[in-house]
Amino acid sequence: MEKVAVIGLGQMGATLAKLLLKAGAQVHVWNRNAAKAERLAQAGAVVAGSAAQAVAAARIVLVCVYDYAATFDILGDPAVRAALKDKILVQLTTGSADEARQLHALASEAGASFLDGAIQVAPEQMGQPDTTILVSGSEHTYGDARAVLGALGGNVVYLGGDVAAAAVMDLATLSYVYGASAGFFQGAALAQAEGLDVGTYGEIVEAMSPSLGAFMRHEGRVVRDGDFTVSQSPLAISVPATERIENAMRSKGLHAELPAVIARLLRKSAEAGYGGEEFAAVVKVLRAT
Numbered sequence: 001m002e003k004v005a006v007i008g009l010g011q012m013g014a015t016l017a018k019l020l021l022k023a024g025a026q027v028h029v030w031n032r033n034a035a036k037a038e039r040l041a042q043a044g045a046v047v048a049g050s051a052a053q054a055v056a057a058a059r060i061v062l063v064c065v066y067d068y069a070a071t072f073d074i075l076g077d078p079a080v081r082a083a084l085k086d087k088i089l090v091q092l093t094t095g096s097a098d099e100a101r102q103l104h105a106l107a108s109e110a111g112a113s114f115l116d117g118a119i120q121v122a123p124e125q126m127g128q129p130d131t132t133i134l135v136s137g138s139e140h141t142y143g144d145a146r147a148v149l150g151a152l153g154g155n156v157v158y159l160g161g162d163v164a165a166a167a168v169m170d171l172a173t174l175s176y177v178y179g180a181s182a183g184f185f186q187g188a189a190l191a192q193a194e195g196l197d198v199g200t201y202g203e204i205v206e207a208m209s210p211s212l213g214a215f216m217r218h219e220g221r222v223v224r225d226g227d228f229t230v231s232q233s234p235l236a237i238s239v240p241a242t243e244r245i246e247n248a249m250r251s252k253g254l255h256a257e258l259p260a261v262i263a264r265l266l267r268k269s270a271e272a273g274y275g276g277e278e279f280a281a282v283v284k285v286l287r288a289t
Contacts, residue, residue: 001026004148005058007051007074008065008093009036015123016062016092016152017045022127023151030054052079060088060148061112064119068095068103075106085111088145092117092133096171097164104137104163113141116163118170121153129154134173136165176216186249186258193252219280228277228284235282236275239266 002025006017009031020027021044030048031037037047048054051074055061061084063071071093074080089112091103100116107114115137125131131153135142142158149156159165184205191201218232246259266282274281 002060002148003028003058005030005048005054005061006045007031007054007061007063008070009033009040010064010066011123012092012119012126013062013064014040015126016064018043019127019152020148021045025148025151028054028057050079052077052083055080055083055087058087060090060145062090062092062148064092066093068093068099071095071103072106075103075110081106081110088113088115088141090115090117090135090145090149092119094118094170095167097167100136100164100167113138113144114163115141115145116166117149118166118173119153120170120173126152131155132157134159134166134169136160136167136169137163182258186245186254189254190245190248190252193254219278222278222280223283228274228281230276230278233279234275235266235269235277235279238279239263239270239275242266 004020004025005028006013006020007030009017009029013031014036017027017029017040021040027040027045028048029037029040029045030051030053034047037045041047046057048057063074065071065074071091075084075089084107089103089107091100091114095103095116103116104114115135117136118134119126120132120134121128132155133149133153134157135145135149136159138161139158146156159169187205188198188201192198215232222228222231242259242263246256246263249256249259265285269275269282269285272285274284
């Protein structure tokens, strides 16, 4: 039976603990607010009296707290650092590349192996076949922790030995998520202003999402390979499309800053001579500052 400690029992941390219990692990939990830990005792978790006690009882330590400042505060305790020796520390708190490197240094000084991770879904979406978790760090350490991570989600993506890779990729994927979400809410405002059912709009977007994901995968490969020959969608056709969206928002008296920025970016791309290339050529303007 794998022994795992879960440090931090907010919505996500508590979900991690429950999934590990379901997978048959011996789970030791600790949280600054002891009441949250006690709720998991009924599910079979061992409630530790301190973070150091939880770490000492486990082979793999998962940290999922509010931010890296909280992580460093908890792991900065000399008793916790001593307990980390020979453990595998997996950080699942969202942070930056520099913070991941700093925590890696702390773990190494304490004699622990380290993996940095980034969870790509909300708590209620954990434990599914398509639940995506990004991981970076030593390949050997990843192999040792793979079964535990697999209990949390079916799509664990190992990004290599650079411990900062998961944090950087998390920022990249969040850029897509927030950009797409802002566009979705913009569309909701426009549909509602025209008297359309926003619930139906959401259903249409859901149905479109797999095809859009496949298109984004293709565009990612275009950027990776550097071949912007038109293969699916020329950039030029998107210029008037984004202008129409901006104009539609303005005509209804809606906030048009977002569509204006997008339309301006695509016009700039076309003016730079990329209109006859694949849509992904917009990246050339984004990376040329």
